[in-house]
Amino acid sequence: MDFQQQIRDAAEQWPVRAGETPFKGRVTGVRTEEVQMPDGSWARRDYQTHPGSVSVLALDDRQRVLILRQYRHPVRQRLWELPAGLLDVPGENPLHAAQRELYEEAHCKAGEWRVLVDFYTSPGGTDEALRLFLATDLSEAEGERYAAHGEELEIETARVPLEELIRLVLAGELHNPTLITGTLALHAALTGQGLDILRPADSPWPARPFRQD
Template sequence: MRTTPWFEVREDNVVRPDGVHDVYHHVVSPGSITVVAVDDDDRVAVTRQWIYTHAARQWRLPAGAIDAVDVDPRAAAERELAEETGVRAVRWEPVAQVNGADSFTNHVDHVFLATGLTLGTPSREAAEADMDVHWVPMRKALELVADGGIRHAGSVCGLLAVGIRREATDRW
């Protein structure tokens, strides 16, 4: 087993469905959060930053790891939204949970809708120094998903879930 500050890589002895003994390699993660923060003008906070593992700047919603100091995923969502964007929200609603790579990891991304927003000053980590925050109309954010401009799984899931809910209730 290899442990890092963010995850563990494990090798488990298993019995496969066909009865054969094998070793299953997988990543164990505390999970992450993604926030669909929508302001009173129906604009969504979308970040843009360099993502090392994809070697490119990417559009995504505010997101981050669930840290040991977080009592639950919502606490992580509140912390990450404030750190990355300076935004605080009055209302929080769970929207979805995303299993991004089931055969590879137990990782779950908890997606929240945040409304009743108050703007403040971000307090980003050093690795987020290149992050920009853009306020994009919800329809434009959904177009970015449809066009492949937003590819982060939690962001895609969150925007689609909120968009579908709005469509169902005619809240456009």
């Protein structure tokens, strides 16, 4: 078997006979649909609709990762995470959104950007797609710091060596899925074929098509 040809995700659409959106919030909603199963029966599926997200694993020249800690009410925990944000402008270039989030949450900029990984955050319950960038050649951003508000007022920042993050992930001390995914993906790249295996920052993203601007 040619694994490069066979082991890959593929677009597919099962028949849907009914659908409604009983709840629509400011950013996300809940969609209910009846989907036909392979045996011909129909099953109800409820899922969260989501515009998509970007995140940034910012790695400095000392192999430290920039992480943030903030309160997440659904899980009642203050979690360590990577800088991240919503794609709430239709068609927005995800690289521009990621650069904005790195500035707003960490007052930082990067000279080099690559796509680290693309993934669905929880495909059994939401259509959220996330593009995770690797940012290197870090420096402090120019100008004034972004004026935080709401839960962002409580954000803490730290720079942690990649090897220490790997240890904490495997010890069950860190739980944010994007931080875990990014940490292990970067480790795999660095100990494997190197960063050159990563895609350019402007690579196509079928899950969330964007303008090339």
